[in-house]
Structures are given as structure tokens and as C-alpha cells.
Amino acid sequence: MKLTVKQRKFCDEYLKSGNATQAYRNAGYSANTDSVASSEAWKLLRKPKVQAYLNKSMDKMHEEGIASAEDVLKYLTRVVMGKETEYVTTPGGVIPNVPVSAKDRINAGKEILKRFPSDRLSLAQIRKTEADADLTEAKVKAMKDLTGEDNAKLNQLLDAVTGGVYKDENSNK
Numbered sequence: 329m330k331l332t333v334k335q336r337k338f339c340d341e342y343l344k345s346g347n348a349t350q351a352y353r354n355a356g357y358s359a360n361t362d363s364v365a366s367s368e369a370w371k372l373l374r375k376p377k378v379q380a381y382l383n384k385s386m387d388k389m390h391e392e393g394i395a396s397a398e399d400v401l402k403y404l405t406r407v408v409m410g411k412e413t414e415y416v417t418t419p420g421g422v423i424p425n426v427p428v429s430a431k432d433r434i435n436a437g438k439e440i441l442k443r444f445p446s447d448r449l450s451l452a453q454i455r456k457t458e459a460d461a462d463l464t465e466a467k468v469k470a471m472k473d474l475t476g477e478d479n480a481k482l483n484q485l486l487d488a489v490t491g492g493v494y495k496d497e498n499s500n501k
Contacts, residue, residue, distance in 0.1 A: 331381055338372055339381050343389075346443060348373055367461035370454070401443070407436035 331339065334355050341351035348369035349362060359365035372378050390396045395403075406412045410433065413425040428436075441447070474482070 331377055335372065335375075335378060336381070338369070339378060339385065342369075342373070343382065343385055363457050363460055364464070367457040370458070371461070397443075401440060404436040404440050408433050408440065 334357060338351050338355035338357070341354040342348055345351060349366040352359070352365045352369035352372065357365070357368065359368060373382075386397065403412070407428050410427060412428050414428055416423045416426045441450075
């Protein structure tokens with residue numbers, strides 16, 4: 329099976345940024361909330377044809393000499409652990425082998441955590457997002473499954489509730 333135009337755009341955007349939610353929106357998908365966009369993006373990432381496209385694209389990048397995700401993660405890990413140095417240019421010249429700054433080490437750690445959420449809060453947010461999406465899908469399915477008789481009963485109930493609300497509002501005046 330081939331990817332749709334939006335799925336291909338999503339994959340390309342995801343490969344650029346590593347941000348599934350932003351890639352989902354940039355690909356042209358619409359979602360009312362970030363929570364829904366995030367959940368839908370993660371569902372796309374789990375589709376076999378999307379995974380195959382991403383893997384093929386990553387293999388191609390690797391063949392072309394582009395650093396693999398593993399290479400980047402290893403480098404970021406070395407930065408976080410203080411095992412990388414850099415050159416610093418000053419008015420007096422270039423100073424080699426300067427330890428990477430604390431700020432850069434923190435940023436490298438953040439980049440790693442973006443790709444591997446392991447803290448309880450991030451995992452809870454992912455579970456909540458998935459649960460919200462599942463609940464929304466179940467509600468839509470239930471609405472689609474309503475029969476004509478169900479709709480009539482629902483409308484009667486809504487009319488009764490609405491009538492009671494309007495009656496209460498008018499009696500307070």
C-alpha cells in the first residue's frame with residue numbers, strides 16, 4: 329500500500345523535526361486541540377506503512393552519509409555526560425578542548441528526553457492523550473450507531489431538559 333499525500337508529508341515533517349504533533353499539523357491534518365493532534369500523530373506513527381516509509385527514509389539518509397538517529401543520540405549522550413569538548417573563539421585566539429557548557433549539556437538532555445519520554449508525567453500525558461482520543465472515537469461510533477428511535481428518544485430528553493432550563497430562567501425574572 330502507498331502512503332497518501334498527507335501521510336508522506338507527515339513523515340517528511342516528522343523526519344525534519346522529530347515532533348509528531350507539529351508534523352501532523354504541518355502535513356495539513358486538522359485537530360481541535362493539541363491533545364487530539366498528538367494522539368492522532370502517534371496513531372499515524374504506529375501504522376506499518378508509515379513505519380516502513382520512515383525506516384526506508386532513515387536508511388537512505390544513512391547511506392548518504394547523514395548521521396543516523398543512533399549516532400545523534402550517542403553524541404547527545406556524550407554531551408550530557410561531559411565527554412565532549414569544543415573550540416571557543418576569543419579575542420586572544422582559539423582555545424581547543426573546552427568542556428561543553430552546562431547550558432548545552434542541559435539542552436542535549438532535553439533533546440534526548442523528547443525522543444524517549446520516561447518520566448512519569450510525560451508517560452501519563454501520553455496515556456491521557458490516547459485515552460481522550462479513544463473516548464472521542466467511541467462517542468462518534470455511538471452517535472453513528474443511533475437508530476431513528478434512539479434519536480427520537482434523545483431529542484425528547486433534550487427538549488425536556490431545555491424546557492426545564494428555560495422554565496427556570498423565566499421563573500427567576
